[in-house]
Amino acid sequence: MEKKIILSGIQPSGIPTLGNYVGALRNWKLLQSEDKFCYYCVANMHALTVRQNADELRERSLGMAALLIACGIDPSISPLFIQSDVVQHAQLNWVLACNTYMGELNRMTQFKDKSAKHSDNINAGLFTYPVLMAGDILLYQADLVPVGNDQKQHVELARNIAIRFNNAYGETFKVPEPYIPKLGGRVMSLTEPEKKMSKSDPNPNSYISILDEPSVITKKLKRAVTDSEGRIAYGEGRFGVNNLLSIYCAMTGKNMDEAVNSFDGCGYGVLKTAVADAVIEEIQPVQEKYKYILANRGDLESVIRDGAERAAEAAEKTIDLVYKKVGLR
Ligand code: ATP
Ligand code: LTN
DSSP states (O other): OOOEEEEEEEOOSSSOBHHHIIIIIHHHHHHOSTTEEEEEEEOHHHHTTSOOOHHHHHHHHHHHHHHHHHTTOOTTTSOEEEGGGSTHHHHHHHHHHTTSOHHHHHTOHHHHHHHHHTTTOOOHHHHHHHHHHHHHHHHTTOSEEEOOGGGHHHHHHHHHHHHHHHHHHSSOSOOOEEEOOSSSSSOBOSSSTTSBOOTTOSOGGGOOBTTOOHHHHHHHHHTOOOOSSOOOOOOTTOHHHHHHHHHHHHHHOOOHHHHHHHTTTOOHHHHHHHHHHHHHHHHHHHHHHHHHHHTTHHHHHHHHHHHHHHHHHHHHHHHHHHHHHHTOO
């Protein structure tokens, strides 16, 4: 049987949050199995859509690779690489851009959100960002793309570009599907629970970083915004309580009914402590592994180099096919 191909990426724009972990990274780890082949990339080219300091970007890209290993990516099995180290990403980008409509990109909600956040730097890269992401996916002929809910629209765009290209030039790209967790696909901010938790949020109390100390995790969760109803139940519009319950389920594997029943008669304080304990239990081993990896920096650099070489081998096959089909080779 042919192995299913998995690809995903994360921007080195900060330390991953609990949202990144539950929505995406945990599935990256879980998808590594004998019947699948996974490629994971640190999307440093995507990060350039926001102004960056060069030294910091380099350092954060490597740090992100270390964190991915700490989260359970096994780079000896799944190529782990930094996007710009595999030149084929840039090569495919132009061809796909010429097969994407302005109207499609105009509908992308992340562009609208990010251009509102960075109104002093609405650059063309921010607008064409989903094309670069489509290239990341199509380059490896991925079947599944494990992402959080907010990236669903971008994966759908990648599908549409693939279908359009295949219709115009003949079968070239596998048409990918998003892989989104049922619970935890959209973890919300702790301070403004109607917004998604985001690692680039200027308010650190809004997110739990996967490197936060246990005492900090507990403190942030204790302060998490809830509501005045005082009853632990999942309900329409109860963003804060729904979020805490969803995190609890994602951490413990319980379903929503089981979770709600287990807090019968309890107040929010009990729920918050239970969520904090569950998060700490899951995240502590990641933190320990991270420290160990960073202490062996030379190894990390060679892992990344090896990942790029293996990724480039697969990527070059697609580039060769595509460049021949469109008449560039
Ligand atoms: P930034 O704040 O820099 O925009 P981000 O925190 O939104 O970053 P990304 O690097 O854009 O994170 O996303 C990495 C992965 O994490 C993606 O698959 C994305 O869908 C997922 N993800 C991001 N935020 C959440 C969230 N709050 N809940 C669930 N998944 C999330
Ligand atoms: N755009 C994504 C990160 C990303 C990605 C990818 C995700 C870059 N390339 C390829 C999945 C597949 C984001 O902002 N979260």
